[in-house]
Amino acid sequence: AQSVTQLGSHVSVSEGALVLLRCNYSSSVPPYLFWYVQYPNQGLQLLLKYTTGATLVKGINGFEAEFKKSETSFHLTKPSAHMSDAAEYFCAVSDHNNNDMRFGAGTRLTVKP
């Protein structure tokens, strides 16, 4: 069974500052890991995913995440926050067939001008 823990339900940064959203996972099998963004009253948009291969994954909108097996982590970063990045971010884990996807509790990112 898989599970995800997102540390920090709310993160606030200034525009132009580094964004770091933390995600730790638990999985009995090698995981597939995902970061999704959700804007109010909308569905999920995939930012990036790790399946196999390179552990540093680059996604859309300047986001990237690094899979660290030894730390069971998949933290999301962006060098410079933009106002449009304000949203809810979800980390998720699934098996290799995309089955049984489990989500973290979410982190709300606020960007201050």
Next chain:
Amino acid sequence: GAVVSQHPSWVICKSGTSVKIECRSLDFQATTMFWYRQFPKQSLMLMATSNEGSKATYEQGVEKDKFLINHASLTLSTLTVTSAHPEDSSFYICSAIRGDTGELFFGEGSRLTVL
């Protein structure tokens, strides 16, 4: 790109009525579809997994007689909330696995409000 569409996007109904939400894969065949529920300011909780032509597999604690899931074709799964009550008000999101590639795609979500 692959699209998963949900209909309706918004629905308001009276307590005691039943509501059907559709999840369609518009340009691919979906071997497996999933239904999630999301309460305000909370995460997505997996409700059930549905495979075309077979009964859905429900997560523990989800009432299968309350939330009827039908996956009648490779492009359509429906969630029917029977005898809806205000506590069923939520955001329901579906996802679908593309059969030929194994990729996962999410629908836009459907907000149900039960008065």
